[in-house]
Amino acid sequence: MPCKRATGFRNCALASVALCCVIILLSPALGITASADADTYSFVDTVSLALKGGELSEQEAQQLEEEVKDNPENLPARIQLLGYYSRRRFDSDDACKARQEHILWIIQHHPDSEIAGLPYTDLNPVLDGKSYYKAKELWLKQVKNHSENAKVLGNAANFFLHYDEELSEMYLKEAQTLEPKNPDWPKRLGFFYMLQSRGEHPAERKSETARKALKQYEKASSLSPKAIDRFYLLSDLAEAAFEAQKIKKAQSYARELLEISPEHKDDWNYGNAIHNGNTVLGRIAIRRGDAERAADFLLKAGATPGSPQLNSFGPDFVLAKELLEKGEKKTVIEYLKLCKNFWKEDVLDRWIRMIEADIEPDFERHWSIDDWEPPGSANGG
Numbered sequence: 163m164p165c166k167r168a169t170g171f172r173n174c175a176l177a178s179v180a181l182c183c184v185i186i187l188l189s190p191a192l193g194i195t196a197s198a199d200a201d202t203y204s205f206v207d208t209v210s211l212a213l214k215g216g217e218l219s220e221q222e223a224q225q226l227e228e229e230v231k232d233n234p235e236n237l238p239a240r241i242q243l244l245g246y247y248s249r250r251r252f253d254s255d256d257a258c259k260a261r262q263e264h265i266l267w268i269i270q271h272h273p274d275s276e277i278a279g280l281p282y283t284d285l286n287p288v289l290d291g292k293s294y295y296k297a298k299e300l301w302l303k304q305v306k307n308h309s310e311n312a313k314v315l316g317n318a319a320n321f322f323l324h325y326d327e328e329l330s331e332m333y334l335k336e337a338q339t340l341e342p343k344n345p346d347w348p349k350r351l352g353f354f355y356m357l358q359s360r361g362e363h364p365a366e367r368k369s370e371t372a373r374k375a376l377k378q379y380e381k382a383s384s385l386s387p388k389a390i391d392r393f394y395l396l397s398d399l400a401e402a403a404f405e406a407q408k409i410k411k412a413q414s415y416a417r418e419l420l421e422i423s424p425e426h427k428d429d430w431n432y433g434n435a436i437h438n439g440n441t442v443l444g445r446i447a448i449r450r451g452d453a454e455r456a457a458d459f460l461l462k463a464g465a466t467p468g469s470p471q472l473n474s475f476g477p478d479f480v481l482a483k484e485l486l487e488k489g490e491k492k493t494v495i496e497y498l499k500l501c502k503n504f505w506k507e508d509v510l511d512r513w514i515r516m517i518e519a520d521i522e523p524d525f526e527r528h529w530s531i532d533d534w535e536p537p538g539s540a541n542g543g
Contacts, residue, residue: 203237208276211238215245223247227260237272240264244282262293269297269321273304279317287325297321305333312337316350323354330354345385352378352398359405372405393419393426397438404442409449416442433469433504436462437477444481453485457493460485464497468504476505479525491517 203211218226223246226239233239247261265283272278285294301318308314319333334354338347355375359368379399383392396419403412420439426432444459460481466472486494495517498510513523 203241203276205276208241208280211241212245212248212277212280212282215242216249218242218246234267235271237275237277240268241277241282244268244277248282258290262290266293266296266300269300269304273301273308273317274311274313275317279313279320284321284324294325298326309336310340312340312344312347315340316347319350319354323357327358343385345382345391348378348382348385349395349398352376352382352402356398356402356405359402368405369407372402373408376402376406376408376411389422390426390429393422393429393435394431396422397431397434400439400442404445409446412442413446416440416446430470433466433472436466437464437469437472441478441481445484448481448484448488453488453490456481456488457485457490460490460493460497461500464500466504473504473506476507477501483525486517486522 215223223243226243226246229239230236230243244261244264247257247264250257251261252258262285265285268275268278268283277283285297287294298321301321304314305318315333315337319330319337322330322333331351331354334347334351338344338351341347352375355371355378359371359375376399379395379402383395383399386392386395396415400412400415400419403409403415416439419435420443423432423435423439426435440459440463444456444463447453447456447459463477463481466477482494482497495514498514498517502510513525516523
């Protein structure tokens with residue numbers, strides 16, 4: 163069993179990978195860029211190398227390992243190998259261990275590099291065991307030794323994002339203190355707080371963390387003079403305002419997002435804006451008891467042309483779920499059919515069949531979905 167992982171953890175790990183990929187896709191919007199004193203490989207260079215590594219053959223990966231042995235400072239080779247092992251770590255004990263060793267080396271020798279802050283260097287305390295705690299010890303030491311380096315603090319915050327919320331928040335705040343005029347830090351703090359608001363917590367705590375997120379996103383907006391930065395932030399502003407129970411603000415941000423979207427039709431975020439803006443307005447309509455208007459917004463959200471995130475991981479089905487609970491089966495089915503235009507997943511057809519059979523799908527189960535067929539079908543019981 164690779165890295166002593168129990169079979170039950172595999173689906174959890176895959177879901178974690180999915181979230182990591184989302185973060186990679188969103189990183190340009192979050193403003194993650196190389197600092198002047200970091201290595202010379204930019205965010206784009208680093209991700210490109212890691213993606214290239216994911217396509218390596220076993221022989222090519224072994225050749226890179228030999229090159230790293232001869233020259234430990236061959237960072238491009240290490241980045242490619244991390245991409246290679248990240249794709250194979252769930253099926254190979256050797257790949258898992260090799261990945262852990264490269265991550266520990268990166269933290270020890272290049273804590274301010276781009277790769278040190280990306281999901282390719284993420285470790286899990288359960289799945290990676292002792293290696294996680296070795297990495298944690300290394301990060302604590304690096305933060306102590308480089309307490310004035312915001313990049314190191316930010317990379318450490320990313321490492322602890324899912325497994326030590328207190329450390330992650332503290333490092334992000336310290337980086338913000340070091341660079342108070344840099345909008346990247348309130349953006350990342352806003353993202354951090356929104357993650358906390360989505361957990362299994364009491365409603366009041368969710369609202370409280372959403373309010374913190376909203377405050378940070380609004381601060382980031384005030385520090386970002388470019389119109390395109392505002393366009394990227396409005397989805398987050400609208401969602402955070404809604405979850406913070408600031409309904410008028412949420413409506414204002416969502417409407418602004420949809421109003422300015424036509425100016426950015428060629429931008430990668432355009433499809434997200436159409437979907438997210440209409441989703442927030444639909445949820446507001448539900449809250450006000452207007453299911454008919456909410457249904458209209460759901461269909462408008464489904465009419466999005468798609469985006470890198472929507473095409474890869476699908477949309478947030480929260481409004482669809484709320485409308486299904488209101489008995490809007492026909493509308494939700496139509497929405498799911500619209501989603502097939504950009505999200506090419508068989509699960510959509512399965513969900514449609516379930517709804518037609520009066521069974522409510524679990525829209526959150528994107529990554530571990532049991533086969534289901536209605537009674538009397540070819541595959542059903």
